Amino acid sequence: DQQVKQNSPSLSVQEGRISILNCDYTNSMFDYFLWYKKYPAEGPTFLISISSIKDKNEDGRFTVFLNKSAKHLSLHIVPSQPGDSAVYFCAASAGSGGSNYKLTFGKGTLLTVNP
Amino acid sequence: GAGVSQTPSNKVTEKGKYVELRCDPISGHTALYWYRQSLGQGPEFLIYFQGTGAADDSGLPNDRFFAVRPEGSVSTLKIQRTERGDSAVYLCASSLTVGGWKDTQYFGPGTRLTVL
Numbered sequence: 384d385q386q387v388k389q390n391s392p393s394l395s396v397q398e399g400r401i402s403i404l405n406c407d408y409t410n411s412m413f414d415y416f417l418w419y420k421k422y423p424a425e426g427p428t429f430l431i432s433i434s435s436i437k438d439k440n441e442d443g444r445f446t447v448f449l450n451k452s453a454k455h456l457s458l459h460i461v462p463s464q465p466g467d468s469a470v471y472f473c474a475a476s477a478g479s480g481g482s483n484y485k486l487t488f489g490k491g492t493l494l495t496v497n498p
Numbered sequence: 499g500a501g502v503s504q505t506p507s508n509k510v511t512e513k514g515k516y517v518e519l520r521c522d523p524i525s526g527h528t529a530l531y532w533y534r535q536s537l538g539q540g541p542e543f544l545i546y547f548q549g550t551g552a553a554d555d556s557g558l559p560n561d562r563f564f565a566v567r568p569e570g571s572v573s574t575l576k577i578q579r580t581e582r583g584d585s586a587v588y589l590c591a592s593s594l595t596v597g598g599w600k601d602t603q604y605f606g607p608g609t610r611l612t613v614l
Contacts, residue, residue, distance in 0.1 A: 387540070419605075424607065425607050426502070426589055426591075426605030426606050426607045426608055427541065427589070427605045428605070429602050429603070429604070432602075472540050472541070474540075484529065484531065484546050484553075484554070484593075484603075485543045485546065485554065485557075486533075486541070486543060486603065487543070488533075488540030488541045488542070489540050490538065490539055490540050491540055
C-alpha cells in the first residue's frame with residue numbers, strides 16, 4: 384500500500400509559469416516531508432523540506448505547502464525554468480516514531496518545462 | 499567536496515549469481531543508507547547504518563540480501579543467488595548524523611543491476 388502518493392506521473396508547463404506538483408500521504412505518523420529532484424543517470428538531489436509544525440516553507444523559487452488535515456503537500460516552482468525539467472519525488476519520514484532516517488518516497492512526477 | 503560515489507555504475511549478471519555493490523559515502527558522514535528503485539517506482543528503504551552497525555535492516559526483502567560497513571565508511575551491499583526480480587537501481591545515501599534535526603540524506607548516482 385502506497386503511503387506517499389504522487390498521482391500525476393507527468394506535468395508540462397511553459398517557461399516562466401508556475402509549476403505545481405502535488406503529493407498525498409496516508410500515514411498520520413509522518414511529521415517531516417521532503418522534495419527531491421532527479422535528473423537521468425543521477426541520484427536524487429534534496430530540494431526543500433517542511434516540518435509538520437509549519438504549513439509553508441520557501442527557498443528562492445521553491446515553496447512547499449503542507450495541509451495536515453488533508454494529508455496533502457505541494458511544491459510550487461515560480462518562475463519555472465527549462466533546467467527544472469526532472470523527476471520530482473515527494474518523501475516523508477516519521478521522526479516521532481523513532482524512524483526519522485527512513486524515507487518513504489512517492490513514485491515521482493516528471494516535470495517538463497518548455498522554452 | 500566529493501559526493502557519494504557508487505561502483506559499478508552498471509552491473510549485468512545471470513540469475514543465480516552473487517553480486518556486490520559498493521558505496522563510498524561523503525567523508526565524515528556517520529549515517530549510511532541503501533535504497534532500491536524499481537522501474538516506475540520511487541526509492542524504497544533497505545537498510546540504515548550508524549557507524550559500523552546496521553541500525554535498521556527491516557527493508558531488506560529476504561535473507562539473500564546482506565550489507566556491511568566494517569570500518570564505518572565504505573559499505574557493500576551483497577546479493578546472493580540473484581533473481582530477475584532483483585533488477586533495479588540500487589541507491590546509496592549518507593548523512594552527517596542521525597538524531598540531529600532531520601539530517602539531509604545525500605544520494606549517490608546509483609548502481610543499475612540487471613539480472614538476466
